[in-house]
Amino acid sequence: MVPTHLDRRSNSMKHVLLPIDGSTRSLRTIDMVQQTYRPQDTEVTLLMVLPDQMHIDGQFARDRMARKAAQELETFAALLPGWTVRTELLWGSPGPEIVYYARERGFDALVMTRSSRGPLQKLGSVATYVVRNAQFLDLIIMREAAP
Incomplete structure (x- = not known):
């Protein structure tokens, strides 16, 4: 069931953060x-936040992580042919970076999974942070399917 505020029949452009x-x-x-959305009405931004460990790992490791992340973002973008897709790579703590980016860029919705495993566990720490701090947008937390 699609929430009414995310109904496919909506005519306005939606900006969705993943x-x-x-x-x-x-x-x-x-x-x-x-x-949930139609490609002609939706702009999708794929966001990956990497931990900023340069003080531990050094610039070489950071560059390697960035290259790998960019490849993963492009792989995910290729799964949305016909959609307007942007990719973004940030460094820092995932929860705060996601919320800050969503607020600054004016997204309508955010779609993410939880990281905790098992049907009885609560949302992961990043999802929990986002739920508590991103009340300014339509928020979808998609739970991992039970095994």
Whole structure:
């Protein structure tokens, strides 16, 4: 069931943020966007936030992480042919970076998965942070399907 505020019949352009971590779990966000929105009415931004560990790992490791993340973002973008897709890579703490980016860029909705496993566990720490701090937009938290 599609929430009424995300109804496919809406005529206005929607700006949807998909924070992804490169996992297969993140693929579910792509499916949710395809089921909820229309490509002609939606601009999707794929966002990956990497931990800023330069003080520990050094510039070489950071560059390697950035290249790998950029490849993963492009792989996910290719799963949305016919859609307007942007990719963004940020460094920092995922929860605060996601909320800040969503607020600054004026997104209408955010689609993400939880990282906790098992049907009885609560939302992961990043999803919990986003739920508590991103009340300015339509928010979808898509739970991981039970095994």
